[in-house]
Amino acid sequence: MNFNFINLQPYTNPQYFVYLMIGLVPIIIGLYHGHRLKIYEVAFSLVFLFLIFDGDKWQQGVNLIIYLLFQLLVSYWYLHYRQNGKNKTWVFYLAVVLAILPLVLVKFQIAFPKAPIPGVLAFLGISYITFKTVQVIMEIRDGAIKELDLSTYLRFLLFFPTFSSGPIDRYRRFAKECNVAPKRDQYLADLEIATRNLFQGFLYKFVLGWFFGTYWLPKISKAALIAGAANGGLKFSWWLVAYMYCYSMYLFFDFAGYSLFAVSISNFMGIHTPVNFNKPFISQNIKEFWNRWHMTLSFWFRDYIYMRFTFFAMKKKLFKNPIRLSQAAYLLLFLTMGFWHGLTWYYIVYGLFHAIAIIINDCWLRYKKKHKEQIPSNKFTKWLAIFVTFNIVCFSFLIFSGFLSELWFGWK
């Protein structure tokens, strides 16, 4: 008798939601009546985590467990160190480096699969879980986190709805909510939004995302490759332009759909996971775009890289000119983001592209402020700004997609 594992990758198909909803029923009834069924919640989360990592993915599961133990060790060691009143900078750096180390190794592993690093293996969600642990270490350093309840911390790290790809929550926010039940009125409002988000997610991911990503994109990709080969040179063609827009739409609807699911399921569980997208394509400039696109990621980078670096550099007086300082900070932020996506040229160029875009944008905003009278500002300029921003963003996604790499070098 062969036993077949059911393996469920989160939110990948409509059936998944049937299982999910069945599992959620007791939680919803409990919360509606003002009870948080913590043990059931944990069991529910563990079952669905298990379903991600069972079958032929068991090695990923083992790796997750080893990874967790390692992260707990680092977090609690650093917490213990801080609780003793000590606060050496190099110890803080060491803790951060240790927390990031597994992710860095995994990124190397993915970039150079021919030279495997023994004992290192990626698992679904490693990037997002790392954001959480690094954040906790930084807040321990600040003294914002003084206590770390083990079970709350674990529930935070393994919080199932956002496990695979965010949105990235904050520990202190999560800890406040996860041990109490919301008031009934509040919870009813949550349910309303959750249901709406769930269905909007269906529309985004399974209908629109499917059309752009599964239906059109392969056809456009094929046409662009053929037209590119025929044209020679840089292999540009109008199909490439079509690819750029189609991929951008796919990326948005697929990821925004996923994020809506994650937020919705969190809400069903009485947790207000922050939203990830807020109409990004109506942004009038790149800065605004990053406040609307993959928000929890950009806020994370803003708080823990941009701000930290700015304070550090000011303290050390590294820059005389505040404008240069902010430019350097942007460069650092977006390059880190590029490297985080993966160690491939197009992710890094993508990061660089956005850094340059936002630096130019800042210059423009300063220039505009100085010459308020001369530069018109009306409905038309507003739409022009949206149009320009949209196209710059889409172009950056074309870089991000790796399609240029496939077009030029035949690999992705």
Next chain:
Amino acid sequence: MSNKRRLWQIFGPVLCAFILLLVIFLMPWERTFSKDAIYQAANSQTTTIFKGSRMKQNAFDDGYVPFYGSSELSRLDPLHPSVLAEKYHRNYRPFLLGGPGSQSLAQFLGMQGTAKQLKNKKAVVIISPQWFTKIGQDPDAFSLYYSPLQACNFLLGIKKTSVSNRYAAKRFLQMPETKGVIKSGMKTIANGQSLTSTQRFLLENQRRMLNNEDKFFSTFQLRDRIQKINGHAKLLPNTYSIKALDQIAKQQAAINTNSNSFGINNKFYKMRLNKRALAKLKDSQRDFNYTKSVEYSDFELMLHQFAKQHTNVLFIIPPINQKWADYTGLSESMYQKSVNKIKYQLNSQGFDKIEDLSKRGSEKYFMEDTIHIGWRGWVAVDQAVKPFMNQKNEPYNYNMRNYFYTKKWQNKPGMIKTTDKYPAVENRKAALKEK
């Protein structure tokens, strides 16, 4: 507002939507397709059409004849069967079924929905000896052609377990796609039991939903090749003559193969055979062996299905581009052995309409590229298809032998010669009358 009311306002619409969806998908919808849609579908070779039922049923009732095959069907040059049938107003139109990787197992599954429509009718099968590799059906390609609807049809169509359907169920279970109640049903059949009433109930409902899905969406994503066919038809002489067609074939092939010395279509050559790929392929097929393969038993499933339907079948066995075979080192004698083994399997069970083109790979412009028939090859195919289609539709009876499902047969080395002595085929019409 009371809480209950609020809850109803939140979840009521969702509940209603689900009920509505269920009702819509469980209702017995009927749909007939327009002539244009059928014509498009017949030449589109999309997997949706391959996996569906309704479109094929509609078409076969409407004078279309299935052409089961694989990637050669997409070599839509001016001499392609679809173009010839259109140009010369034949009494049939080909319905192209198959594409890259649609081997016997996938074809057998795809045939499930049209048993009634093909009863006592005709079909053409273009066999690719390349299917007959050691492992047979490529599992990844199978995923592309796997149709849950046809799997339901297969399971629900079983009246008594037999060697044939047990073998089929076992093979389906080896493929990655079967899931849920279909998988459990396959297991039941593979174990030689019959489906339980719960299984039947679940499968019936699933089939009903899938049938509706097929009816609603099968015209979606059709590939339109009608323009292409009409364009090609204009190139052909107005009165049918083999000589004139051959002339056109030569002309067309000459224009389209001038980039290389293999006689391979320029586009194909440019896209698939760059210098690096070519260097890699040199002598790469020296050890290829099509004589021992599980595919022989999978192929038997197709034959079994034809026998059940009493379908009159024309089999076409294409050659390999000789220059290409010489380059890749593919053994001609091995190829001929596998062809003979296939022919033995056909002949010995009463499938005697075989057009064996396998020795004509060195004829100029016979092949469109490496292994796919084209131009003059299509003209040769037509010389078998045309008289075959002129025959009257008659029920055919075959003598099926379970021996062809055995490992022994699969692993039997290819025969050097097809023997003339087959187990006696009973008088078909007489046998039918007795029933």
